[in-house]
Amino acid sequence: MPKMKTVKSASKRFKLGKNKIKRGSAFRSHILTKKSPQRKRNLRSSQYVDSTNEASVRKMLCK
Template identity: 45%
Template structure:
């Protein structure tokens, strides 16, 4: 029986926490000059994934 593998792309993007999975916000890597300071400020930090996506992430990351 082969080992169960985690999806390596998902493993780099999501971290397991007590409340679910956290991830970095998108739209914050380049072309930032046209975006307002308020918009960039709200994109800072990490967010938790929505409950609808939790099952998909858990299936991609079985070893976490």
């Protein structure tokens, strides 16, 4: 049986934490002039993958 391969795009987007899977925030790449500094600052912090999607992300990461 062949080895399970990691989905490379997923490995670049997600990091495994101790209990949760970390992900970056959306809406942070362009058109930043109209967004307030407070909103941009809050988007800087990492988010966590929702529990409904956690199983599929773990499968993509082969964990």
